[in-house]
Amino acid sequence: MRVFWRGLVAVLLLVSTITPLAQVSAQEQSYIVIVKDEQRLYLAQGDPENPEKVDVIKNFPVTTGALWTQKGLETPSGVFTIIEKSNSPVQGGYDFSDTGDVTLTPYFMRLDVPNRGGIGIHTYTGRTLDLWRFGATGGQTTHGCIAGPPDDIIDLYKNYVRPGSTRVWIVDHPSEAFKDIPGAPKPDRTSVNGKVWRALPSPTKQQLFSVDMVRPDLGWAVAGDATFIDEKYAWESSILRWDGRRWTEETKVPYWLHGIDMLNEDEGWAVGQNYMAGVHRKNGKWTEVDRAVPRVPYMSEVSAINEDDAWMAGGGGEIFTYNGAKWDVFIAPDVMKTIRSMDMLDANTGWVVGGGWDTESEQKETVPMIASYDGKQWASDESPVDELWYGVDAVADDDAWAVGSNGAIIHWDGSAWKSVESPAKNRLSDVAMASARDGWAVGDEPGVALHWDGKAWSRVRLPLEEKFYEVSVLKDGSAMAVGGGGSIVQLVNGSQAPQPAKPKPTKPVNAPQPTPDAGSEPDVPYATQVAESPATTAADPGSVGAEADPTQERTIAGVGAESTAIPAESTQATEAEPTVATAAPTEPQDTPPAATPTETDEGSFPVVPFAAAGAIAVAAGVAVVVRRRA
Structure with missing residues (x-):
């Protein structure tokens, strides 16, 4: 028997030199x-x-x-x-x-x-x-x-x-x-001139890319995300409407929408990818509108002056103009140049901003792009810094702002663009001005917006720890901003804002923090109730691009149907169960099946675990043999 145990111990000692490699702990991975x-x-x-x-x-x-x-x-x-x-x-x-x-x-x-x-x-x-x-x-x-x-x-x-x-x-x-x-410290400031930002319930979990307010009780926004339906990945967007009390989903389209601009309740445009001129709202209905097939499939922004005069721009530096009947190409694409934002002040004044990089140089330096319109043609303006520009908004022909990468901010004074000191370090994605002394910018720093008071830009804390893609400001100073995960915040008088929730538990500052799953409730200082949007079948994004009649319009299904809505009053955080939207129950959207870990080339799985398993088997076999001989 002693021989048996000695043999077993010897083999286990041999195995012990292998198993630490086979059983790599979390600390060593x-x-x-x-x-x-x-x-x-x-x-x-x-x-x-x-x-x-x-x-x-x-x-x-x-x-x-x-x-x-x-x-x-x-x-x-x-x-x-x-x-x-x-x-x-x-x-x-x-x-x-x-x-x-x-x-x-x-x-x-x-x-x-x-x-x-x-x-x-x-x-x-x-x-x-x-x-x-x-x-x-x-x-x-x-x-x-x-x-x-x-x-x-x-x-x-x-x-x-x-x-x-x-x-x-x-x-x-x-x-x-x-x-x-x-980490970057959060700003202590939460109010501006007696107004604060409050979080609003959102009817979507999709990313909200663009928002345009017509008046305080009327506005629209567009959201989009990838979907997984019938074992296919596709794009899908929603158009949301604000009625002064709540946001509701008005319709869906089977591709991404990136920008929206509304003239009034009966006239407006939303544009995006899919080689389309976008969707047109006329007399209460949204219809798809085609355009001549360009080289680049997406538009970033649209700016409407009146019912017979609108502009849109996007990938490849393309610019289109609308004459009340159809869209025509005004500027052909320039590869590796992208227009990210556009603002038309009137029929004779407007700006586009964007940029690209020098593909011929080894360093691939940034090449900013700013262009202005004088009623006849677009001409390049000189950028004071080499940054990529993401947002532009004009107050007058001698007062315009642009924001961009690395927190850059520039101002047009009627003769030239000049750099303005910025308290931001992250990319700024949009700017919107109420007047020469009141404006807002949003971007990549979660939970932070910038405010212009006529003298300087300052950081203001938002109630949601999200990135915000776009902000819309009215002349009366009211504002709405939208961003990631269906986030919506509204600038209101201080008396309308909810009280802060209890402080959230401190998280370890050392470890990378995972974001919540798509279905989990956001960990934010104000309650936001998110409702599922009814699943709809999205078109195959690869099936578009064929040339069509540029004046053809197609009514979008779904307009007028009951919308998923949540009252805006339910924003204060409480200990009670969250309010559930009053939409009819729908089947949950399909999700991709769990993938089995695979390797499909010369790579291989680790051999150490198999070696360890083999050694253990050998140990057992040797032990049996030794015991029999004993």
């Missing part, structure tokens, strides 16, 4: 952190919940998805798992460049992002690799993926990533992942 504000990927080893025990193995520049290419294509924040590796032409991921090329994205590592199964980490090849730039803050370029230089991505793919186990933290600021980097 490799994981990935992607910091969007830095446009960098960090490969770390250790316990992400205890950064003092973490070693950064390597880091390199990347480019993520952003509002730059199209609204809604931001790389999502959160904690994800790599579920697939593929370097196969059949199973590799695909990304679409602004040139219209479809380029294979090699060494693709797919993430388990809900409703966006095409998001992953990869590199580029060929011409796209020459055009794209990595590590450029404020000018992210993908459609949601994380792309990096070939050598770094290949090393990550072959030597570190294991499908089903490698975790990926995607954060905005490095302070969310690294203890030695302090």
